[in-house]
Amino acid sequence: MAIEREVEDQCLDLVTSDDPHHPANLICELCRNFYTHGWVTGTGGGISIKHEDHIYLAPSGVQKERLHPHNMFVMHYPTQTYIRRPLSLKPSACTPLFLAAFTKRGAGACIHTHSQAAVLCTLLTKKSYFQIANIEQIKAIPWGREKGGYMGYFDTLTIPIIENTAHEEDLKESLEKAMDKYPNTCAVLVRRHGVYVWGDTVWKAKTQCESLDYLFQLAVEMIRLGLDPAGEIIPVEDDVNPLVM
Numbered sequence: 001m002a003i004e005r006e007v008e009d010q011c012l013d014l015v016t017s018d019d020p021h022h023p024a025n026l027i028c029e030l031c032r033n034f035y036t037h038g039w040v041t042g043t044g045g046g047i048s049i050k051h052e053d054h055i056y057l058a059p060s061g062v063q064k065e066r067l068h069p070h071n072m073f074v075m076h077y078p079t080q081t082y083i084r085r086p087l088s089l090k091p092s093a094c095t096p097l098f099l100a101a102f103t104k105r106g107a108g109a110c111i112h113t114h115s116q117a118a119v120l121c122t123l124l125t126k127k128s129y130f131q132i133a134n135i136e137q138i139k140a141i142p143w144g145r146e147k148g149g150y151m152g153y154f155d156t157l158t159i160p161i162i163e164n165t166a167h168e169e170d171l172k173e174s175l176e177k178a179m180d181k182y183p184n185t186c187a188v189l190v191r192r193h194g195v196y197v198w199g200d201t202v203w204k205a206k207t208q209c210e211s212l213d214y215l216f217q218l219a220v221e222m223i224r225l226g227l228d229p230a231g232e233i234i235p236v237e238d239d240v241n242p243l244v245m
Helices: 002-015 023-036 095-105 116-123 136-140 168-181 202-224
Strands: 046-051 054-057 073-076 081-084 109-113 129-133 156-162 187-190 194-199
Touching: 002 073, 002 081, 023 046, 023 054, 023 109, 023 202, 046 095, 054 095, 095 109, 095 168, 095 194, 109 202, 116 187, 116 194, 116 202, 129 202, 136 202, 156 168, 168 187, 187 202, 194 202
Parallel strands: 156 187
Antiparallel strands: 046 054, 046 109, 054 073, 073 081, 109 194, 129 156, 187 194
């Protein structure tokens, strides 16, 4: 056991820093935040941050609200090999999907949540995509690298939906196909499972994840009330003075 601890701590410097913005510290802070939203309940979900040639990943099977920096895995991005691997923990099963966001989108961070609102949105449609339009919060979502800039109030947001698999890593192929089919998307929903969201930086990924979850929650309520989330704006009737007969 002492030998294992010695080997595990050889690269402790990679995850030890007084800087609160160090990726190992940020992952712990953000996972605690995500836990309060119900996004990473029961060890589910996770986050990965790319910093220069290093990729920092939260481990699998650990309660996300109790993470410590020394729990982090660190991968050398150019070779995609682990340079820090805590011997008592398992790498995240999300790793291949996080890598897809880094390689295909040039992302700086990728977040995976088991948000109930995200799951419900995949169950309330049989289509291979989710749509919502004419909502102010859509303005927080980027158009993507091809178009640039951010979406507008009158735009229709489309998020692809892929089917779940028994093992998380087996989602990689369908996620990459969805990214190819929807080159401007910053997220992919997984039916009956959750959502993957990425951004150029960890803060953009967080903003987009929060905004999308808001939109998912709103869409669920709209459907419950018989409203179409992607429907046109219904003109307001002219005001009529009830005192004038």
